[in-house]
Amino acid sequence: MLKINDLVKVYPTGDRALDGVSTTIGGNSIVAMIGPSGAGKSTFVRCINRLVEPTSGQVWLDDVEITSLSKNGLRRERRNMGMVFQEYGLVERLTVMENVLSGRLGYTGFWKSFRRKYPKEDIQKAYATLDRVGMLEMADKRVDELSGGQRQRVGIARAVLQTPKLLLVDEPTSSLDPETSRKVMELLTEIAREDDIPVLINIHEVNLAEQFADRILGLSDGGLVFEGSTDELDESVKNKIYRSDNSQDQDDISNDKTVVDESTEIESNVEL
Known part of the structure; x- marks a missing residue:
């Protein structure tokens, strides 16, 4: 269960990206967050795992308050x-398998991962996960050889x-064609149901949100x-939801301030 209480994010420039957002997400639901550019959608998602540090408010995952945790x-x-x-x-110079195994960095530690010393069970699970997302035959390919849809599947894996x-x-789905976008959303839905976990998706395509989400958050x-x-x-x-057309895109501000390159993204999300 994810609980968000009165989440606020104000940047040093005075830009107010989030203004007291509260919600609860649980079960195996697909929750889609929609809204115009600059509404704060990416900031909201990144505040949950503190890729962006919230100014105030609380984020709880089950009985753990994320917003009060120390760095460790x-x-x-x-x-x-x-x-x-x-x-x-993704790290484009690495193979599909190496990128997928980076999902275990938080468990194996940096030096074992650097020396490719992953436990056998992690390797087996990685192959099974690649098979699950339809990328098993691409396991040994470099990521820079893949299409956008294939890369997104690797990221999901x-x-x-x-x-x-x-x-x-x-x-x-922002960089994908309509058919690939639909397949990616189908995959995320399958994962939510089969793994019995909630999925929160920031998405621009309202039609996809209506088709695949159980619940909608409008920011x-x-x-x-x-x-x-979705019926409502x-x-x-x-x-x-779309009544205003912001001239300043707060989501772009968030991305500029918190993400320098792809490797930073991976390290920030699965820190050692």
């Missing part, structure tokens, strides 16, 4: 929060290999303006 405590708890990044967050309690997904100007089932997402609600 956060490293351990991030193992329970799988993250799938918009730009994949890496997150699943953490055996998380929660899966956070930031714009998984506008940093505030939660709608929370309900009628035109009046959509107009309420």
